[in-house]
Amino acid sequence: MSDYPQLLSELPSDWSILFIEEIGEVISGGTPSRSNPRYWGGDIPWVTPGEVTGLGRKCLEKTNEKITTEGLVRSGAKLLPPNSLLITTRASLGAAALNAAPATTNQGFKSIAFTKDFSADYYYHWSTKLKDELVRLASGTTFLEISGSQFRKICVPAPPHAEQLKIARILDTLDTQIQKTEALIAKLEKVKEGLLHDLLTRGIDENGQLRPSPEQAPELYKDSPLGLLPKDWSINNVASIGQVKGGKRLPYGHDYSSQETCFRYLRVTDFYGKPYCAGRLEPLDEATFNILSRYEIQPGDAFVSIAGSIGYFGIHSPADAESYRVILTENAARIVLNSSIHPEYFAFAMNSETSQKQVEAEKGTGGGVPKLALFRVEQILFPTPDYGEQKEIVKRATSLSSRIANERLRLDKMKAQKQGLMNDLLTGRVRVTPLLDQAQTPTPA
Numbered sequence: 001m002s003d004y005p006q007l008l009s010e011l012p013s014d015w016s017i018l019f020i021e022e023i024g025e026v027i028s029g030g031t032p033s034r035s036n037p038r039y040w041g042g043d044i045p046w047v048t049p050g051e052v053t054g055l056g057r058k059c060l061e062k063t064n065e066k067i068t069t070e071g072l073v074r075s076g077a078k079l080l081p082p083n084s085l086l087i088t089t090r091a092s093l094g095a096a097a098l099n100a101a102p103a104t105t106n107q108g109f110k111s112i113a114f115t116k117d118f119s120a121d122y123y124y125h126w127s128t129k130l131k132d133e134l135v136r137l138a139s140g141t142t143f144l145e146i147s148g149s150q151f152r153k154i155c156v157p158a159p160p161h162a163e164q165l166k167i168a169r170i171l172d173t174l175d176t177q178i179q180k181t182e183a184l185i186a187k188l189e190k191v192k193e194g195l196l197h198d199l200l201t202r203g204i205d206e207n208g209q210l211r212p213s214p215e216q217a218p219e220l221y222k223d224s225p226l227g228l229l230p231k232d233w234s235i236n237n238v239a240s241i242g243q244v245k246g247g248k249r250l251p252y253g254h255d256y257s258s259q260e261t262c263f264r265y266l267r268v269t270d271f272y273g274k275p276y277c278a279g280r281l282e283p284l285d286e287a288t289f290n291i292l293s294r295y296e297i298q299p300g301d302a303f304v305s306i307a308g309s310i311g312y313f314g315i316h317s318p319a320d321a322e323s324y325r326v327i328l329t330e331n332a333a334r335i336v337l338n339s340s341i342h343p344e345y346f347a348f349a350m351n352s353e354t355s356q357k358q359v360e361a362e363k364g365t366g367g368g369v370p371k372l373a374l375f376r377v378e379q380i381l382f383p384t385p386d387y388g389e390q391k392e393i394v395k396r397a398t399s400l401s402s403r404i405a406n407e408r409l410r411l412d413k414m415k416a417q418k419q420g421l422m423n424d425l426l427t428g429r430v431r432v433t434p435l436l437d438q439a440q441t442p443t444p445a
Contacts (some may be wrong), residue, residue, distance in 0.1 A: 024114035030104075032287075044068065046067045046104070052109075061100045090107065093134040098121070118161070176416050200348065200383060243336040263289035266327065268307070278320035302343055303333065308328075309370055310363055344398065355382055358380045
């Protein structure tokens with residue numbers, strides 16, 4: 001149920017509420033015939049919903065396809081002026097972007113070309129509030145869709161124009177900070193990928209430095225099933241350095257606890273492709289835990305996904321084990337490592353490209369779902385320096401991982417801050433005009 005009408009009812013008394021058709025012209029899209037080559041390959045950007053739903057930023061600058069002026073005329077669509085608001089209203093509902101240049105869209109959009117008293121930037125941010133209302137109003141048997149007449153009659157707030165601009169400016173500033181942090185994280189991830197490759201193929205020498213590359217010092221390396229490796233490293237399979245044990249599904253009739261407990265259940269979705277944190281896992285009651293206690297993960301154990309999204313390795317750290325006791329799902333396996341292997345080194349090595357290629361080669365299917373049998377896990381090879389060098393490799397890698405984790409934490413805080421500001425500023429619960437006027441008032445001498 002959409003709470004959109006309630007949202008509008010709580011707007012400030014000096015804000016107007018208008019139909020969308022009162023803030024700008026609503027323009028539908030269209031698709032020229034694919035059978036006529038004269039309609040395609042021109043100079044007019046032609047936007048599809050997928051280009052907006054996956055955009056991740058406000059302005060759409062490039063499109064995958066362009067049409068000709070004849071194609072525009074034949075499609076039944078109109079050319080949108082720059083800074084129009086493109087909103088998906090068919091199948092995928094509520095994704096939005098502003099076009100940086102004149103453009104047109106396919107029929108999956110209703111777009112708004114604003115009149116001068118209304119800020120496209122403000123309404124871009126307001127579009128996040130529209131999605132539930134679009135879903136409520138949509139109809140269709142094959143896919144949901146909003147008609148032009150329905151879209152035009154949706155109500156939206158209309159703050160004073162100067163206030164619209166200030167609200168948008170604040171939210172745009174936060175968006176810029178968020179995008180810069182996301183770009184930094186992506187850059188650091190690339191750096192980490194390259195560093196890990198070097199650490200896992202060259203290692204750290206007795207002087208605490210990366211060994212020279214094989215091209216620089218071929219005498220330091222040897223051929224191996226995993227490629228060139230330092231001469232004093234060994235090659236091990238998982239079975240030679242630990243025991244591989246299966247997990248267990250929750251027993252019939254048992255479910256997660258509604259109360260907070262120290263007993264937790266680890267599923268693949270809790271660690272695949274994201275940091276593992278025992279405190280965020282679903283709690284179990286003590287009785288259920290006791291039934292499954294033989295499947296408890298111990299401090300320093302590794303675990304790996306073996307069904308569906310397979311092959312991702314993680315570690316149950318002593319810090320997690322101090323506060324939580326964790327049972328492992330049947331879709332994962334745990335590896336009880338012997339004392340010659342540093343757990344975090346093992347996870348780095350097993351998540352490397354070299355080991356993941358082996359995972360891909362070893363996987364089977366069951367009912368169409370990718371599977372990795374326990375004996376296949378045991379056969380995976382990985383490079384093994386002595387324990388001291390493993391520790392040094394972990395130290396170098398975790399230093400960069402910690403920086404990435406801190407940037408992700410900062411990003412999460414900024415996103416939460418933006419969400420709070422959007423809720424306050426877009427609805428007028430916090431007014432920007434007095435705050436900004438106060439900030440701009442000169443301090444008396």
